[in-house]
Amino acid sequence: MFQLTDKIAVITGAGSGIGKAVALLFAQAGARVVAVDFNEEAARQTIDEITKAGGNASSIIVDVSAQTQVVAALAGLNRIDILVNSAGISHIGKADTTSEADFDRVYNVNVKGVYNMLHAALPKMKQQGGGAILNMASIASSVGLPDRFAYSMSKGAVLAMTLSVAKDYIGDGIRCNCVSPARVHTPFVDGFLAKNYPGREQEMFDKLSKTQPIGRMAKPEEIAAQILYLCSDEASFTTGCDYPIDGGFIRLNN
Incomplete structure (x- = not known):
């Protein structure tokens, strides 16, 4: 179960954290990993770990907030069977303490970056007859967190984009889900x-x-395990869903 043999999996933010854990796990499951990251050295380390373990991986060094870069980079791929949008940044601040520059920076990576990847990947998935997309939301898209105004804005947008894509492309055999980790x-x-x-x-x-x-x-590997399931054929009946992975934060924190 949960094998991704020879599937091409594009993973953003694959140089560290959850994105790296997803890349390593997907490679173990047989996927051909395309590690997308802004940090060339971090991406190289992920690729080295995968190849040393006998996996198949390559990297794309790109700024996900720059659409021309993203479109050009993904144009070189023959297929995209799986897209995991894990790249993201955080910010601490309330509405009146968040500068316009910081707000734009969070938006450009966490919202526009996801949009850019979707914009470039969806035509390929439509042409090939299907695919699986997993977006990284957050508990911040479901509950109020203190001092996380811009970050919460961005993750609420990710949840909304997930539902929109799931609805718009269900007839094309494309599934789209998101996970919402706590810390x-x-x-x-x-x-x-x-x-x-x-x-x-x-x-x-x-x-x-x-x-x-x-x-x-949580451990990054625990989030990656849930993502593996949602991107596998075993989850073929699952789309338009958000999965909290939060240690009980949303329902039990009272």
């Missing part, structure tokens, strides 16, 4: 704590972990 222990979290709480990293890590009823942050 996940990625290099971003470690960097955030080091920058904002120097000397108190472990204290704040424990505090953030305990905000989830399950008592810890």
Whole structure:
């Protein structure tokens, strides 16, 4: 079950965090991974790990917020069986403390970046008779989080785009779903704590972990496992759905 043998899987943000975990797992499942990232060195490390393990992978270095770059990059692919939109950035701030520049930066990557990938990939999927798309939303698209105005805006848009694409292309054999993780222990979290709480990293890590009823942050591999299912043939009857992977945050945090 859950094999992706010889399927071409395009994964954005594959250089680190959840995107990297997805790339590694998809390669183990037999997919031909195309790792898309802005950071060339990070993408190379992901490719090296996959190839050393006997997998098949290549990389595309592109800024997902630049449509001309994205369209040109994906034009070289004969097929796109799976698209995982994992690239994203975060931001801390309320509506009145978020600058226009920061708002635009989050929008350009988290919203326009997803749109650009969809815009370039969907014609190929239509032509080949189908495909599977997985977008990275967040619990921020379902509940209010403090000091996450721009980020929540962007993830709400991702959820809405997921539903729209699922509706518009169901007749083309294209499925589109999203997952909504709570806090996940990625290099971003470690960097955030080091920058904002120097000397108190472990204290704040424990505090953030305990905000989830399950008592810890998720591992990137746990998110990747859910994504593998949703992109596999075993999920062929599933489209237009959002899957919280949140340690009970949405339903049990009261």
